Amino acid sequence: MLGPQVLLVAGTHGNEINGPWLFEQWSRKPNLINTHGLNFHRVIGNPAAYKIGKRYIDRDLNRSFQEHLLIDDYPSDSEILRARELIDLYGPNGLNPSNIAIDIHSTTSSMGSSLVVYERRASDLALASLIQARLGLPIYLHEGDQTQKGFLVERWPCGLVVEIGPVSQMVVSSTIVSQIRLILEAFFKSLQEVETKTVSFPDRLIVHRHLRSLDLPKDSKGFPVACLHPDIQGKDWQPIHCGSPLFLDFDGSLFRFEEEDPLVPVFINEAAYSEKNICMSLTKREIWPMHKDWESALEKIVCS
Amino acid sequence: MLGPQVLLVAGTHGNEINGPWLFEQWSRKPNLINTHGLNFHRVIGNPAAYKIGKRYIDRDLNRSFQEHLLIDDYPSDSEILRARELIDLYGPNGLNPSNIAIDIHSTTSSMGSSLVVYERRASDLALASLIQARLGLPIYLHEGDQTQKGFLVERWPCGLVVEIGPVSQMVVSSTIVSQIRLILEAFFKSLQEVETKTVSFPDRLIVHRHLRSLDLPKDSKGFPVACLHPDIQGKDWQPIHCGSPLFLDFDGSLFRFEEEDPLVPVFINEAAYSEKNICMSLTKREIWPMHKDWESALEKIVCS
Numbered sequence: 317m318l319g320p321q322v323l324l325v326a327g328t329h330g331n332e333i334n335g336p337w338l339f340e341q342w343s344r345k346p347n348l349i350n351t352h353g354l355n356f357h358r359v360i361g362n363p364a365a366y367k368i369g370k371r372y373i374d375r376d377l378n379r380s381f382q383e384h385l386l387i388d389d390y391p392s393d394s395e396i397l398r399a400r401e402l403i404d405l406y407g408p409n410g411l412n413p414s415n416i417a418i419d420i421h422s423t424t425s426s427m428g429s430s431l432v433v434y435e436r437r438a439s440d441l442a443l444a445s446l447i448q449a450r451l452g453l454p455i456y457l458h459e460g461d462q463t464q465k466g467f468l469v470e471r472w473p474c475g476l477v478v479e480i481g482p483v484s485q486m487v488v489s490s491t492i493v494s495q496i497r498l499i500l501e502a503f504f505k506s507l508q509e510v511e512t513k514t515v516s517f518p519d520r521l522i523v524h525r526h527l528r529s530l531d532l533p534k535d536s537k538g539f540p541v542a543c544l545h546p547d548i549q550g551k552d553w554q555p556i557h558c559g560s561p562l563f564l565d566f567d568g569s570l571f572r573f574e575e576e577d578p579l580v581p582v583f584i585n586e587a588a589y590s591e592k593n594i595c596m597s598l599t600k601r602e603i604w605p606m607h608k609d610w611e612s613a614l615e616k617i618v619c620s
Numbered sequence: 621m622l623g624p625q626v627l628l629v630a631g632t633h634g635n636e637i638n639g640p641w642l643f644e645q646w647s648r649k650p651n652l653i654n655t656h657g658l659n660f661h662r663v664i665g666n667p668a669a670y671k672i673g674k675r676y677i678d679r680d681l682n683r684s685f686q687e688h689l690l691i692d693d694y695p696s697d698s699e700i701l702r703a704r705e706l707i708d709l710y711g712p713n714g715l716n717p718s719n720i721a722i723d724i725h726s727t728t729s730s731m732g733s734s735l736v737v738y739e740r741r742a743s744d745l746a747l748a749s750l751i752q753a754r755l756g757l758p759i760y761l762h763e764g765d766q767t768q769k770g771f772l773v774e775r776w777p778c779g780l781v782v783e784i785g786p787v788s789q790m791v792v793s794s795t796i797v798s799q800i801r802l803i804l805e806a807f808f809k810s811l812q813e814v815e816t817k818t819v820s821f822p823d824r825l826i827v828h829r830h831l832r833s834l835d836l837p838k839d840s841k842g843f844p845v846a847c848l849h850p851d852i853q854g855k856d857w858q859p860i861h862c863g864s865p866l867f868l869d870f871d872g873s874l875f876r877f878e879e880e881d882p883l884v885p886v887f888i889n890e891a892a893y894s895e896k897n898i899c900m901s902l903t904k905r906e907i908w909p910m911h912k913d914w915e916s917a918l919e920k921i922v923c924s
Contacts, residue, residue: 340843341870345871424790482788484787484789485891486728486892486894487728487788487889487891488848489847489889490847490868493847543794549794564794566652587791590792
């Protein structure tokens, strides 16, 4: 029995530098984070991009873990090569086999400390529930989005994204670094409890389920004619209701949210999503009862 | 008599996108800003860098207006060529002669709306005093810094930098855009009043005079061993006193400000200054009586 083999990734986007900063401090001060005796690897996701302070070189690494990109006869670029390399080095069948991946991101949005879960893998939901129970943080369930695929953590048997903000690209913030540290300790503690069978799962999980993303209002040439309304800036996780202002154009005209059911916006004004034509994503807040098979899926991975 | 010929520059740093955003909106809605009938040109300072969302291509354009770089036999790169081009196009003897340059920047620091004046040119001080009297904003007097030279506005007979923050690189904020708009209208109104001799100068000018810049504490290999203390983050323009916390290392050790006289920090944690080894600059707040020759220097330029 190997127990949990944790892969910690930071700098998957080269201009999100708080995770890499913590890694560098931690490598010099091994006791900086209580790992509860678990095995782990730290890796900079995209070192070439990190070196030049850009999100990526050729394409977004965290959209590059798609099946068709990973096969050898697909024309390769910097990120495709790196994706293959990470799997070879740390994948479940790699040189340093890892079965749980934690990918640490920062965002210019006011997401606070949060987790992102992709689709609905049982082990991910179980692990996320433990962190939520411990820290009370919100979870964004990203699913069913045909335009956003190929996330790193999906290639590991269990994997979550940590998203913390707001922080500017290329800025180190002691607050953000402390939040990462806290959340990593929560991961290690939770996994150790699963391994030693001392864990107590919560009876429910609160998720914010992805429905769709919004773009800024644009004219026929694709030029934005309004920007985010100041009232919604910084209000990630806060429900918007029918009539809530969304956008403001410079004539003073308002664009309002016009649906009956309140929804919860996330990733409001994330700098890097502008090129993806996303100014926020809309989610539905749901409370799910825990499932026994989620727990056993996680236990199986942790105790394999 | 030509009157004031105003050159408005935005995107001198390609990842500071609020100024360019406003320019694009404004070019579509000519009445967006009240220019009080003055002549002006708008230009994107570094279009190549703006296009790829980077501060610069080869070197910081806003340090490239140094005499030795501008002469033809100096080896050129993207920014040196652009600096020469801007002077050829909009310099006081250029194709579109301009005598007043306003260079619009944004910053990740919490500078609010502020002005930067370089060295102590009489006309700059006079113009800054009018904006300060109108809007009540702080002025950073950058002078005597041998490591930071060659600013764009210094090549025009009168020129100021507008610095507004906090905003992440690559993020458009309606608040920041509105602040730019307000400050541009204050410039146009003030210059019109000088031109029509209806101006009333204040009797004093409050400046924050640059003394020196601080770097993060680093080890012998240049690796930072601490980050900015959370208590100072976001506290631009607020005096620090003997004992004020500056930096925090991950053992919890504090580095404190240890001088007797209180100083005023600016550009705290500006993302782009990390590569310049600057985590803040320290200034001394001073109240200067107005000088008649500052006023006449500005009047001479405006009414030339």
